[in-house]
Amino acid sequence: MPLPILALAIASFCIGTTEFVIMGLLPEVAADLGVSIPSAGLLVTGYALGVVFGAPVIAVATAHMPRKPVLVGLAMLFVVGNLLCAIAPNYWMLMAARVFTAFGHGAFFGIGSVVAASLVPRNKRASAIALMFAGLTLSNILGVPGGTALGEAYGWRATFVAVVGIGLVSVAAIAWLVPAGIAQPSGGGLLGEVRVLGKLQVWLAMLISALASASLFAVFTYIKPYLTDVSGLSTATVTWVLLLFGGGMTIGNIIGGRLADWKLMPTVIGTLLMLALLLVGFAEFGAVAAVAVFIVFLWGLLVFVIVPPLQIRVVEAASEAPNLAATLNQGAFNIGNAAGAWVGGVALSLGVSYANLPLVGAALALLAVAVAVMSQTLDRQLLVTHAAQ
The missing domain is CATH 1.20.1250.20 (MFS general substrate transporter like domains)
Structure with a gap:
């Protein structure tokens, strides 16, 4: 390093x-x-x-x-x-x-x-x-x-x-x-930093960040009752499972950086799709303790595979003056944290069981996929326009 x-x-x-x-x-x-x-x-x-x-x-x-x-x-x-x-x-x-x-x-x-x-x-x-x-x-x-x-x-x-x-x-x-x-x-100073916020791709990247974070926190906020009530784990075991989640985050972070250097938007879209599928699997098989533990590890890994690509996406989209946009992207993650926890709480209050709560996270991940596909499509249209000129 x-x-x-x-x-x-x-x-x-x-x-x-x-x-x-x-x-x-x-x-x-x-x-x-x-x-x-x-x-x-x-x-x-x-x-x-x-x-x-x-x-x-x-x-x-x-x-x-x-x-x-x-x-x-x-x-x-x-x-x-x-x-x-x-x-x-x-x-x-x-x-x-x-x-x-x-x-x-x-x-x-x-x-x-x-x-x-x-x-x-x-x-x-x-x-x-x-x-x-x-x-x-x-x-x-x-x-x-x-x-x-x-x-x-x-x-x-x-x-x-x-x-x-x-x-x-x-x-x-x-x-x-x-x-x-x-x-x-940048030479444009504050005006230059604010000007790049007029770019649609900057806002789409931040929206993906917020939705990806909301997908996590809609479920992870309530992970302890999920693992104890649905998976049947003891409170002491949950602590170790959460450490395993952190280990997955660390590994996923490094993998995400390397994949993003290779193929940025395919990494974002592919990872979000895998997150959605994993959360569907969590809802389906989370009652099996060993499976639930393995899913939590993979979940932590995939969650942080997405972080470096999303941050570099904002930096690239606002390349002329990236500091304000890159900082706002951190706010977008935290807005997603709060919104996801709120959405999960509303779902539970409306009668969604802990066992089915991962489906809410999966739906949010699929929304993020839709935004990411839209962003990539705009990239391709821009390349075609430049090639034709």
């Missing part, structure tokens, strides 16, 4: 741990701050909303600035944010600290993906983005369980202090290893 991308991966590990570790600490946070567990769960929602609203604000505010100082500043924002989380005296201060921290999330991954892509030859750009995102996937395997165990042993605040330490390492790594002058803003 090129050292500058390693620096970005360390930061993405820190950010991923920050985002997800709170889920394993909800009982401890709730007991310490005197709130209910559902209220503590809103700390997850607050972070997601911070990502969605913070991404465009930070991207616009930094559109004219050199990329390296921006990345250092965003990594430092996570250090300060996690420190504020660690010392928050009450629930609302912790909520404010979580939202503040989340403001840098989308911008870091958006700008970081543009920087990572600029560090390698054109035919390796998706793989470079995948390497940066490897830190995010590894956070689900190492950071979240490790942070949860630390919080259970020494209190939830100790987890955030540990993340502060990792964040400081990432700040130092970016400052030392990422070259100055890399992936500088």
Whole structure:
């Protein structure tokens, strides 16, 4: 792994741990701050909303600035944010600290993906983005369980202090290893960044990202009751199955980068089709415990095969000024997270059983396929038009 991308991966590990570790600490946070567990769960929602609203604000505010100082500043924002989380005296201060921290999330991954892509030859750009995102996937395997165990042993605040330490390492790594002058803003500045948002292909790419994410969270939000009630697994076993899901994510991330460098849109369309089929299989055979466990692993793999291609798709569609669009794509993923969880909840409230909930995810994946096919068709029409001129 090129050292500058390693620096970005360390930061993405820190950010991923920050985002997800709170889920394993909800009982401890709730007991310490005197709130209910559902209220503590809103700390997850607050972070997601911070990502969605913070991404465009930070991207616009930094559109004219050199990329390296921006990345250092965003990594430092996570250090300060996690420190504020660690010392928050009450629930609302912790909520404010979580939202503040989340403001840098989308911008870091958006700008970081543009920087990572600029560090390698054109035919390796998706793989470079995948390497940066490897830190995010590894956070689900190492950071979240490790942070949860630390919080259970020494209190939830100790987890955030540990993340502060990792964040400081990432700040130092970016400052030392990422070259100055890399992936500088376009000459058009903020106006150029906004202008590319007029491109249909940029919006189609972000819509695919949102639908793919919604397909995941419509089911994954309720994966614990699915695995216990439908597949018959114990609560302790579910923890290990979720680690297996994280392992699949890590493998899929690397595969997705390589496939996207080879055939970008066929990778997107083919993977989404396989996701839809897999979720149909989950609904059909999820009651068999061994099959369910294997499907969860494949699900994690396929879910992250799609991430590097979708990020590089946005970067390419907005190639003249990609920073704002790449950042907004991270917001699109998080909109999909929230929308998917909501759609899954509505389906359950309307009487859809846990056993059939994967069919909802499959339907959303097929919608993403339809949008991806439309996008590829537009590409081909454009090539034909250029050839005729």
